[in-house]
Amino acid sequence: MTVAVNAEETGQKIAEAIPGSVVSSDKGSLTVDSKALAQVSVFLKNTPGLEFDYLTVLTAVDYLDYFEVIYRLVSLRNNQSLILKTRVFGRDNPTVPSVTDTWRAAYYQEREIFDLLGIKFEGHPDLRRLLLWEGFNGHPLRRDYL
């Protein structure tokens, strides 16, 4: 059984190592500051006991006030999972650091989110539209796109 790790405890560990990075944590998920995301991802991958080496789903949700980017991490060794979230405000130029350096699984998924929701991933090696064509106007999965 893949056990969801206690997000509150993990949040405390991260807050000790990277001060000011954790915004909130509840039973199921952990929200971190988008500025610290790159550091947090490296911490989660390399810390013994956590070892989240396997990124599965990476998606984003448009809540109109802000975008929420969601990462589901799995540790194949410990058979544990964690849902990591980060929020990004502003609709014109939302930017989140890319995690492709840590998990290459993010490569196409970040491109897809950029394409469909218009969130920029800073540090992505090749950030272009994935499913729609170059020159397409708008980002269809935004809630205000009709």
Added chain:
Amino acid sequence: MPIKTEQFYLNVGPQHPSTHGVFRLRLSLDGEVVTDVEPIIGYLHRGIEKLAESRTYTQIIPLTDRLDYLASMTDNVAYCLAVEKLAGIKVPERAEHIRVIFSELMRISSHMMAVGFYLNDCGAFFTPVLYMWREREKIIDLFDMVCGQRLLYNYMRVGGVSQDIPDEFIPAVKKFVAEMPQYIGEYNQLIKQNEIFLARSKGVGILPKETAINIGASGPVLRASGVKWDIRKMDPYSIYDRFDFEVPTGDAGDCYDRYWVRIQEMTQSLRIIEQAINQMPAKGPICSDVPQFFRPPPGETYGYIEAPKGNLGFYIVSDGSIAPYRLHIYPPTLINITALKDMMIGWKVADLIIIFGSMDVVLGEIDR
């Protein structure tokens, strides 16, 4: 006079038999050796995630059929499982068994297509595919018997299945399960020791274990690289914890291992079907009482299963209305092709076709 050479660019696809759909590979070649690969996708993009936002939870089920159209049943199961998780709906025992039987039949059928077309890519023009199709036809007849559809089933419902299985179904499945090992033996006899097949697939397109984990590969591609990770075993959903089966793995992570893992998985699926038939309650409800326009409580969930091609998941955000606020599909094959660069660079164009064939790619799922 010195000879001037330059890089050569070649487009494989979008319309090419070896791309298994509308898919384009932009290759940079040095002579016949691949120096760079860029997959170009989106030709089959129908915007299923956007369409889902304006449909009720039940209306989305036929859309999921169109994802991996060679394994529609498991797409249905994955979606229904996610919604049930979100709304806290329990599935009746009989329906759970029907789902398991159908998922495993679908897995056998999907793997048969994968192996058949892989051999087609290897140059065994259509003879192996026809051998595989002979048995796949029997599986499709079984599905036809139950839901009247042969490709896009739309059979699963949130809370169970849409209709009960007919009386003649169980004997037909039993007959199929009894016959199938002989046919698998036949495939092995035809393929496994074939000199040309071995020469073209052993050691070709190696995906190392660390890379496979890092790119997030799943399904037979991950297991062929030596990672014993099957969601049915590691995080059992539905009633998979009640069945006894093995998780076959490869060790080299080459094209041959990916083929061999799939063949072994067929045998394991047969084992699961046999157990499921024996354990299935003879009578009982097949769908729990779910209103047609039900409203799951606000919240979000991620439901996922081990589909034939890998880890298929649905991330659903509900705002308490009759339609999902956001539905995200996690497609295993899109993630698997992240590794194309690692596997293809340095090989010749003819090998590239084989490497791509061994990934078992379905474009309906990649483009959504």
